[in-house]
Amino acid sequence: MKRDAALTPGAKKAGRxxxxxxxxxxxxxxxxxxxxxxxxxxxxGERMIVARMRAPAGKMGDPH
Incomplete structure (x- = not known):
């Protein structure tokens, strides 16, 4: 099924x-x-989502 808009709010929907x-x-x-x-x-896209995410400085250094 083709969609005209991205499912993720704020994401870019790739066009043909x-x-x-x-x-x-x-x-x-x-x-x-x-x-x-x-x-x-x-x-x-139709079958895939690609994102490049970044963490703010000093926010991801805590052990988890």
């Missing part, structure tokens, strides 16, 4: 023939609101 994305220019979304401080760009 789009294969290269500048993640720094995409909208920045939270990678795990409520449990993780990571953020970054996200692209959704």
């Amino acid at each position: 023939g789009e294969y290269v994305f500048d993640f720094d220019r995409l909208g920045q979304i939270m990678g795990g609101p409520g449990y993780s401080p990571v953020f970054g760009g996200c692209v959704e």
Whole structure:
């Protein structure tokens, strides 16, 4: 089933023939609101989701 919009709020929905994305220019979304401080760009295709997430300095160094 084809979708016209991304399922993830704020993600970029890849269009036909789009294969290269500048993640720094995409909208920045939270990678795990409520449990993780990571953020970054996200692209959704028909069968795959790709994201590049970054953690704010000093936020991920605690042992877990």
